[in-house]
Amino acid sequence: MTTPATGPVAAVELLEVRKNYARVQAVRGVSLTIERGEVVAMLGPNGAGKTTVISLMLGMRRPSAGHVRLFGLDPGDRAARSRCGVMLQESGVNDVLRVAETVAIFRAYYPRPLPTGRVLELAGLEEVANRKITALSGGQRQRLYYALAVCGDPEALFLDEPTAGMDVEARRSFLAGIREYASEGRTVVLSTHYLEEADQLADRVVVIDRGMIVADDSPTAIKARVAGRRVSFTVNPAPSAADFEGLPISGLELRDQFVRFHSSNPEQALAAAFRRGWDVQNLEVVGADLEEAFVSLTTGRGADLAQTDERP
Amino acid sequence: MSVKAELRPVAIPRLLVVQTKAVLLGYWRIPLFAIFTIGLPVMFFAFFGLPRLHQEILHHVSVGAYILASLGAYAVSNVLVYNVGIGQAQTRARKLDLLQRASPLPSWIAIAATMVGGLVLATISLVVLLVVGAAAGVSLPLTHWLLLVLALLYGAIPMLGLGLTIGYLGSSGNLAPALASLIYLPMAFASGILIPLSQLPSVVRAIAPYLPLYQVGQLGWNAVGAANESVLAAALWTAVWGVVLGALAVYAYRSDQRRKFA
Numbered sequence: 001m002t003t004p005a006t007g008p009v010a011a012v013e014l015l016e017v018r019k020n021y022a023r024v025q026a027v028r029g030v031s032l033t034i035e036r037g038e039v040v041a042m043l044g045p046n047g048a049g050k051t052t053v054i055s056l057m058l059g060m061r062r063p064s065a066g067h068v069r070l071f072g073l074d075p076g077d078r079a080a081r082s083r084c085g086v087m088l089q090e091s092g093v094n095d096v097l098r099v100a101e102t103v104a105i106f107r108a109y110y111p112r113p114l115p116t117g118r119v120l121e122l123a124g125l126e127e128v129a130n131r132k133i134t135a136l137s138g139g140q141r142q143r144l145y146y147a148l149a150v151c152g153d154p155e156a157l158f159l160d161e162p163t164a165g166m167d168v169e170a171r172r173s174f175l176a177g178i179r180e181y182a183s184e185g186r187t188v189v190l191s192t193h194y195l196e197e198a199d200q201l202a203d204r205v206v207v208i209d210r211g212m213i214v215a216d217d218s219p220t221a222i223k224a225r226v227a228g229r230r231v232s233f234t235v236n237p238a239p240s241a242a243d244f245e246g247l248p249i250s251g252l253e254l255r256d257q258f259v260r261f262h263s264s265n266p267e268q269a270l271a272a273a274f275r276r277g278w279d280v281q282n283l284e285v286v287g288a289d290l291e292e293a294f295v296s297l298t299t300g301r302g303a304d305l306a307q308t309d310e311r312p
Numbered sequence: 313m314s315v316k317a318e319l320r321p322v323a324i325p326r327l328l329v330v331q332t333k334a335v336l337l338g339y340w341r342i343p344l345f346a347i348f349t350i351g352l353p354v355m356f357f358a359f360f361g362l363p364r365l366h367q368e369i370l371h372h373v374s375v376g377a378y379i380l381a382s383l384g385a386y387a388v389s390n391v392l393v394y395n396v397g398i399g400q401a402q403t404r405a406r407k408l409d410l411l412q413r414a415s416p417l418p419s420w421i422a423i424a425a426t427m428v429g430g431l432v433l434a435t436i437s438l439v440v441l442l443v444v445g446a447a448a449g450v451s452l453p454l455t456h457w458l459l460l461v462l463a464l465l466y467g468a469i470p471m472l473g474l475g476l477t478i479g480y481l482g483s484s485g486n487l488a489p490a491l492a493s494l495i496y497l498p499m500a501f502a503s504g505i506l507i508p509l510s511q512l513p514s515v516v517r518a519i520a521p522y523l524p525l526y527q528v529g530q531l532g533w534n535a536v537g538a539a540n541e542s543v544l545a546a547a548l549w550t551a552v553w554g555v556v557l558g559a560l561a562v563y564a565y566r567s568d569q570r571r572k573f574a
Contacts, residue, residue, distance in 0.1 A: 058414055061573060062573075062574060078321040081321070082321040082322070082416040083319065086411075086414035086415065088411060090407055092407040093406065093408055094334075094338045094403070094406065095406065096338060096342055105331075108327075108330040110322065111322050112319060132341075152416070
């Protein structure tokens with residue numbers, strides 16, 4: 001393994017981990033070491049296996065094969081668990097209780113928790129401290145789950161899609177909070193399907209697709225690999241694939257008059273199209289979404305093609 | 313932040329206390345539920361016991377005492393089926409069990425706290441009923457009162473098994489309220505704790521001894537001296553039902569855990 005026996009114990013260690021649900025292979029051979037103090041984003045489309053990987057790290061699921069260590073211990077070990085705070089993608093609380101009561105209950109599970117008042121402040125819940133949880137908005141509820149994750153003053157935070165369902169402003173302040181938490185030398189593992197989120201927060205991005213790690217790098221390096229724009233338009237008469245030869249594009253899709261492709265240099269591609277005298281209608285140029293970025297990252301072939309194709 | 317390498321997890325007894333308090337707080341916060349579980353047996357006593365309080369039935373036992381014992385069994389089992397059973401099903405439906413599992417709280421402590429909390433609430437419900445009964449004029453020797461409480465708390469064991477089984481049946485937990493009423497209400501009637509055994513149709517009377525709640529009823533009637541079966545037989549059958557329903561609850565719990573955490 002990468003960690004020498006005498007060195008400090010890593011926060012998380014996965015070694016050749018596999019997880020099968022019935023016939024579905026959710027995780028297919030993942031090895032990953034997360035050192036203490038690292039802020040790692042696990043990036044991947046829905047169904048990529050991010051949630052399963054986090055469940056395995058926390059001992060909420062048992063691996064079908066391979067080894068998992070949390071602070072060098074079995075992840076089910078209470079000593080390991082007492083050092084972790086967790087925000088799950090799907091979970092709930094007893095919503096007849098009040099916010100502060102629920103925080104007080106969860107902090108009592110930890111050996112050295114933060115004071116309830118401090119937790120409410122961290123999560124921005126002071127004003128609703130005495131409100132019943134049923135009366136919370138979706139965003140406040142999400143902040144409550146964050147409060148329950150940090151209430152034990154944990155060394156490592158595991159956040160599974162924490163900003164799902166938050167509006168832009170809520171997401172911004174939420175991420176600022178996590179950054180502050182991480183700046184105190186704590187480990188953060190967060191899953192997301194937003195590249196910007198990973199970029200804003202993490203020192204390291206682990207891209208997961210179809211149960212495997214397909215990239216593990218700094219956010220800058222990952223971004224460079226998935227940069228580009230998605231271009232779509234209609235043109236009459238319908239073009240053929242041959243018409244696009246020599247243009248700096250990849251992932252070309254043609255459906256009658258509808259054209260769509262991915263390009264790291266959309267200006268050049270479009271200039272060429274206009275030069276050909278095409279009657280371009282319904283033009284759209286948007287940032288490539290992650291699904292597409294994954295196509296280029298995951299199909300290996302796609303990434304190479306993108307490079308060769310895009311030489312003018 | 314401080315070095316936490318030597319941080320010890322919270323001690324188990326402390327976790328149990330904290331979690332039991334959380335369970336009880338959850339009951340306290342649903343006033344309607346508490347009113348039903350504590351108020352309903354008292355209300356039934358007012359309807360059926362008060363008018364004939366001092367009439368004598370079997371072995372010079374008053375109707376009041378007999379009905380108190382019957383409704384005591386009802387009060388205890390009500391809490392264990394409705395509060396514990398449906399409460400646990402709600403915990404699953406809300407996915408609180410997932411969050412607890414991710415926390416340092418061991419799953420078995422969460423369950424133990426649910427059971428302890430249920431037994432505390434059952435005891436409160438029983439004691440309130442008996443205090444109302446005594447205040448209304450039912451008189452029994454002190455030893456009988458104590459015996460009645462102990463007998464019915466012993467009878468709580470199989471009912472706790474039934475409650476937890478209901479709480480863990482089904483994958484979502486949404487079935488529990490319907491299941492509880494479907495299983496428990498007919499059983500309560502057929503066991504003779506809501507309608508005296510002597511007034512049950514003969515077919516039902518023939519089935520009654522095979523029901524767990526009938527045995528719990530016998531324990532209660534024995535305590536006030538109005539039973540038609542021996543206390544030993546009732547205690548034994550209650551223990552058998554405790555094992556059977558307990559095993560069912562463990563099975564249902566394990567299937568749920570496997571589905572979520574295997």
